[in-house]
Amino acid sequence: MEKLEIYLGNIAAFMWGLPLVILLVGGGLFFVIYSRFQAYFHLKHAVQITLGKYDSDKKAKGELSHFKALMMALSGTLGLGNISGVAVAITLGGAGAIFWMWVTAVVGISTKFYTATLSVKYRGLDRQGELQGGPMYVIREGLGNKWLPLAWLFCIACMFGSLPIFQINQLVQILRDFIAIPQGLATSEQHFSFDLICGILLCILISTIVMGKLARIAKVTSKVVPFIVCVYLLMTFSVLIINYEKVFPAFTSIFINAFDASSVAGGFIGTIIMIGVQRGAFSNEAGIGTESMAHGAAKTNEPIREGLVATLGPIIDTLLVCTCTALVILVTGVIDTGFTGVTLTAKAFELAFPGIGGYLLIMIVFFLSTSTVLSFWYYGSKCAEFLLGAVFQKVYIYIYLALIILGAVASLTLVITFIDIMYALMAIPTMISTILLANKVNIEAKKYFKQLPSK
Template sequence: MSIFPAIDQALEAFASFVWGPPLLVLLVGGGLALLIYSRGRPYRHLGHSIGLLSGRYDDPNDPGQVNHSQALSTALSGTLGLGNISGVAIAITIGGPGAIFWMWVTALVGVATKFYTATLAVMFRGRDASGELQGGPMYVIREGLGRRWMPLAVLFAVAGLCGMLPVFQSNQTTQLLRESFAEPLGWVAPGGSFTFDFVIGLLIAVASAYVIAGRIQRIGKFSARVVPGMVLFYLGMTLVVIASFWEQVPAAFALIFSDAFSGQAIAGGTLGSVITVGVSRGAFSNEAGIGTESLAHGAAKTREPVREGVVAMLGPIVDTLVICTCTALVILLTGAWQQEGDIAGVTLTAQAFSQVFGQFGPILLLLMVLPLAFSTIVTCWYYGMKCYVFLFGGRWQGLYTGLYMVLIILGAVASLSAVNSIIIGMYAVMAIPTMVSTLLLARHVNRAAHDYFTRMDLTKRKEAEAS
């Protein structure tokens, strides 16, 4: 047996093992427990997030590094993009249409999970090796649970260092460029694309290095400018496709619901595999319970941790319930998922758009994928660097950045199977310390939420009486 297929099989076995029933219970069951524990109060104040994002409550003197809008945009740039496009395609390819239902379940309970994890990320911020204020699950564990829980913090940081590799984004971006443009134009021959993939990976690495040089401030500003526009552009594309097949939309939703409980995974799996694929892809898409989003929300400028928790709740709604659903409908309505051949990932989504937009489908998709994949790559660098500094201090940060650039290039020439298994597996490992610490510290969030929302409601009543 060749070494590379053996590595692929080993990584797939690892990902399947860590995404077993215990983790599914921890993520979905834990999120449901947090939803019940909160009594739904954060959901009732979801509209407050609009005021927070508008800058109405911003104070430049508050501790932190970026405002609420930039923190959310940074967190979304780590989730929006290829996780919503190729991730949904992979979920349907492996788990069938029913996997989308379980992505929805993950998102619905993930709204509560994100409220708690983001609030804790601000509530229990700690100092890094250079004395700078930082947030994230490893600091939540160290500051909130104490030093005796440090092994759990180290586990998250190690898994985060591996899970935040840029290989998936560079792999899928390169695949879209190669299969949609380079091969049809005759620039590369099928099976002989190493040089093309390498050059594309190199160009992505060089562009990423420029944004990364500006640290979180430049990343936050870049994300705040790119993410909203690209999201609206992509939603416009999907709505055109959905409108073209509007009569089949009810049947598509019926297929998702029926397949969710039939266990007829395309890859020949059982109901358990459909659920596993849906939950794992949902977690990869919106990162609720994984902890990565807390690394971005923990940098928010605020003295009120609950405010960032409210802002973070928008993540799963925008990411999974809106964008992933639109992507799934495009793939199902056009019938692209039933085409013969070994088509997977972003290529499947590109073919779905081609059903309506013709040869311009992949071009339009690329216009959206490139900026969002790029923003995800630089955001993942920020996440990984925070894990690196937590583990090793401020020394040799340039070494990590250099290695990250090399991995962008390696991801461009690697196989999708290996790349997918590494990232999904590490996401599972990160979820363990994140969810355990969140459940143990949830009482602090409830206390702070009760105090904050009571003060907010009192202020509203006074303003109403005054008017």
């Protein structure tokens, strides 16, 4: 197992090297400049669209309202990447890694504007004749059949990258560390049986919802995500108020350490950048393409509208939620305790609220991880259908559920490196196709914003 972790770690390090960083961050900067900052100038309009001001067209194509589409997309991005992923970023790259997560979010606003717009503009029919969105349809409908290998690459990577192993792994870890071990149900060395039982129970629980349609998943996420985010922000703000004198130094350390190579093993600034971009991409998925499938289901005939709605994603999940998590870890001083992943974040809340902090985070992690699993099932199953048809889509559902159990007992290092590889493979076709079709978005934007004042 150790050799496998090293092998996959080397592959992940290679794939998340300079070329992919340039593709994601450089591509995002290209979209910022090419769009002339349009996405940033229309954030107020994006909020109005999300709140339903432009939902009056009953004949519009699609299944979800703008709000439900955003909530479903956020349920995939607002998860363990914002709690556990931030802790991993700080552990591996120091406080400076958070700065580079911010960079991915800022440029990711424009990236999502383009990817979500294209996902609506180039919706296509699946094998059952139903209208779908997502990078694979953007490639097929927008670039033509000669580019289909890129669509196949995305689908293969998404089927594996959307597996629930990370979310379940971290949910089981926090249950083990804060319930099982203190109660004597497991030890830090012997916990396989507890992990396995948790995996089986979670598999049964999630299967009752996963077997539903998109509408059921969207109904669940549209209620769960806003409530849990509000609760989590209330918790983090409380910690920051209690430790108000440490907030400014924490912010300062993020900026200083972003360019301080001594904070990481090997002493390379590039390592900090790579870790920050990795975890940023894992957090907001800008340029990865998965969330485009949720935005592609929006009920609208105006692609630009959903593109604007998608711009709110990186602001909420990375610039707001991830920043709050990072500051809680930094101001409570738990970074030197030797913990990592979700347990590190839980220790921070436990230190701030003795006796209840860890349990409050367990509640947050439970709802965020399970809502992410629901969205990821939708993403993976749609890719399975595109690639191999409806029969395999049904088979994929059962494979997906079985891997909930695997995620419960697998090691965190193995899980993270595997998912990182799949995310890198998804980013390549998503960014290439978006760059090639960027001019189509600009044409749509010019037409839409020209007639906007008359609406």
